[in-house]
Amino acid sequence: MHETLVxxxxxKNEADFIEYSTRANASIFSEMxxxxxxxxxxxxxxxxxxxxxxxPVFIYSLQDRNERLKNLQGGLLTALMxxxxxxxxxxxxxxxxLDADEIILCGREDMLAQLRIMPRNHYGLMQWMTFVPxxxxxxxxxxxxxSFKPLAKEQRAFHKVxxxxxxxxxxxxxxxxxxxxxxxxxxxxxxxxxxxxxxxxRSANQLVSKCLIxxxxxxxxxxxxxxNYHLLRVAERIRFQNYEVSDQxxxxxxLDYLGGRKGEILQGxxxxxxxxxxxxxxxxxxIKPICxxxxxxxxxxx
Numbered sequence: 001m002h003e004t005l006v007x008x009x010x011x012k013n014e015a016d017f018i019e020y021s022t023r024a025n026a027s028i029f030s031e032m033x034x035x036x037x038x039x040x041x042x043x044x045x046x047x048x049x050x051x052x053x054x055x056p057v058f059i060y061s062l063q064d065r066n067e068r069l070k071n072l073q074g075g076l077l078t079a080l081m082x083x084x085x086x087x088x089x090x091x092x093x094x095x096x097x098l099d100a101d102e103i104i105l106c107g108r109e110d111m112l113a114q115l116r117i118m119p120r121n122h123y124g125l126m127q128w129m130t131f132v133p134x135x136x137x138x139x140x141x142x143x144x145x146x147s148f149k150p151l152a153k154e155q156r157a158f159h160k161v162x163x164x165x166x167x168x169x170x171x172x173x174x175x176x177x178x179x180x181x182x183x184x185x186x187x188x189x190x191x192x193x194x195x196x197x198x199x200x201x202r203s204a205n206q207l208v209s210k211c212l213i214x215x216x217x218x219x220x221x222x223x224x225x226x227x228n229y230h231l232l233r234v235a236e237r238i239r240f241q242n243y244e245v246s247d248q249x250x251x252x253x254x255l256d257y258l259g260g261r262k263g264e265i266l267q268g269x270x271x272x273x274x275x276x277x278x279x280x281x282x283x284x285x286x287i288k289p290i291c292x293x294x295x296x297x298x299x300x301x302x
Contacts (some may be wrong), residue, residue, distance in 0.1 A: 001242060002091070002092070003092045003093045003094070003115070004030045004031075004039075004090045004092070004094075004165065005028060005029045005030050005093055005094055005096060005108070005111070005112075006029065006030060006031045006032075006084060006089060006090065006093065006094070006095050006096065006165075007025060007028075007031070007032040007097075007098050008033045008077050008080050008081055008084070008095060008096070008097050008098075009033070009034050009035070009077075009097070009098050009099060009100060010034075010035045010036070010037060010076055010077060010099075011034055011036055011037065011039065011043055011073050011099075011100045012036070012037040012038065012039050012043070012177075013039050013040060013041050013043060013209070013286070013287045013292065014039070014041075014043050014100035014101070015039070015041035015043045015046060015250065015284040015285055015286050015287070016041075016138060016202055016203060016206055016284050016286040017100060017101055017138070017199060018043050018047060018100050018284075019046050019050065019201055019208075019280050019281070019282055019284070020103075020144055020278060020280060021081065021100055021101065021102065021103050021199075022050055022057065022060040022100075023055070023279075023280075024048065024049070024103045024104075024275045024278050025054045025098065025103055025104055026056065026057075027107070027108060028104055028108045028111060029056060029108070029221040030056060030093070030096045031058065031084075032055070032056055032057050032058065033060070033080060033084065033221045034047055034057065034058070034059050034060065035060045035061075035062060035076055035077075035080060036060065036061050036062065037062050038062060038295075039287075040059075040157065040287050040291055040292070041284070041285050041286055041297045042284065042285045043100075044059060044061070045282075048284050049057050049281075049282055053170055054071070058298030060080070062076075064108045068233050070211055077097050077173045077177065077243070078171070078172050078173045079266065079276060080117070081095050081097075081163070081168050081171075081173065082168065082169055085165060085168045085169055086169070090153045090165050091165075092104070092165065092166075093164075094115060094124070094162050094163060094164055094165060095162075095163040095165060095168050096160075096161075096162050096163070097160065097161060097163075097177035097198075098111045098160065098175055098177075099177075101198060101199045101202070102128075102160065102196055102197065102198055102199075103196070103197040103199070103275060104126070104194065104195075104197070105129060105194070105195040105196065105274040105275065106112050106194055106195070106274070107124075110194075113176060113190070114193055114194055115162065118164075118190045118192070119188075119190060121167075121185060121186070121187055121188065121294065122187060122188045122189065122190040123161055123163050123164065123167070123171070123180055123187050123188075123189060123190065123191075124133060124161065124162030124192045124194075124229070125159035125160070125162070125189050125190065125191050125192060125193070126159060126160050126161075126162060126188055126192050126194045126195070126196040127154075127157065127158075127159050127194075127195060127196065128154060128157075128158050128159070128160070128195075128198040128295055129150050129151075129154075129195040129196065129197055129198065130150065130151050130155075130198045130199075130200070130258060131148040131149060131150050131151075131197060131198065131199050131271075132148065132149060132150075132151060132201065132254045132255060132258070132265070133147060133148055133201055133202060133203065133250055133251060133254055134147060134148065134149055134205070134251060134265075135147060135228060135247055136203065136247040136250060137201070137202045137203045137204075137206075137250060137262075138193055138202050138203055140250045144271075144274075144278075145270075145271045145272045148271065149265045149269065150265070150266045150269050151258070151264070151266065152264040152265060152266040152267075153264070155255075155258050156258070158176075158178055158198075159179075159189075160177050160178065160196055161173065161177055161179060162192065163180060167182055167185070167187060169182045170182050170184040170185075171183070171187070177215075195273060195274075197271075197274070197275075198256070198274060200254075200257065201250070201253070201254035201257055201258075203250070203286070204245035204246075204250050205286055205287075205288060205289060206286060207234075207238075207253060207254070208238055208243060208245060208252065208255070208289045209287060209288070209289045210231075211231050211234045211235045211238060211257070212235050212289060212292070212293065213240065213292050213293065213296050214228060214231045214235075214252065214292075215228070215231050215232050215235035215272045216296060217296070218231065218232060220300070222225050230256070230257055230258075231257070232255055233256065234256050234257045237253060237256065239251070243289070259267050
């Protein structure tokens with residue numbers, strides 16, 4: 001029995017990692033669909049090059065400012081999922097919403113073996129295995145497999161969903177793709193024995209841009225007390241350090257970003273065994289913090 005695995009993603013300014021995660025995940029998926037939210041770096045260029053190579057990559061661009069601002073990630077991915085399922089005869093299979101910083105840490109057959117034993121009227125949950133940067137992460141062009149190590153214990157347990165195609169037309173993906181609800185039946189979650197590599201902090205520039213811009217957005221929209229508290233806290237630490245982040249500080253800020261507690265590294269874990277044979281071909285041009293701030297102001301001013 002052939003099963004189709006379809007990845008859907010919303011991306012913005014992920015040039016520093018998009019080639020690695022796409023190549024690593026491409027051996028699993030039949031199709032990979034990316035909605036680009038007006039990236040200011042060369043995210044789209046890298047995805048386009050991967051598509052030319054023959055990887056199953058499809059790119060969509062959000063050009064309309066109002067659509068960008070009014071749609072949350074979950075709403076966009078739900079709309080894309082329903083469009084794809086309506087337009088294609090996928091048959092049996094699954095829709096997998098992923099972020100650009102996530103990599104499935106098993107092969108296609110191992111993943112399918114887990115999905116085949118999932119009970120009916122359930123959707124799957126893959127648990128994060130979060131990696132933190134060491135020696136400056138990927139900011140110095142070093143081998144990614146040698147630049148990140150997983151935490152021995154997740155400081156906050158999060159999962160990402162895997163949605164059976166036969167339930168996708170009536171399912172709604174929640175913000176962050178951590179759960180779904182179905183408009184017709186009561187779908188139950190099922191924990192899969194699949195680790196999902198999570199690389200939220202990758203370099204000093206990326207962390208500074210991510211935290212400062214997210215902190216400003218949080219205050220602009222007057223978020224509820226406690227929302228994005230970890231981003232606000234890390235942003236304050238970055239300002240206190242005069243926006244300078246050393247390799248050791250990057251590691252410490254990554255832990256703060258992930259929950260504010262000291263974490264232990266899982267010793268002896270070899271990322272190359274989980275993701276074999278990933279070679280990078282393209283030069284990334286990650287967005288600088290000042291450029292990210294300029295893009296935010298342009299979005300607000302219109």
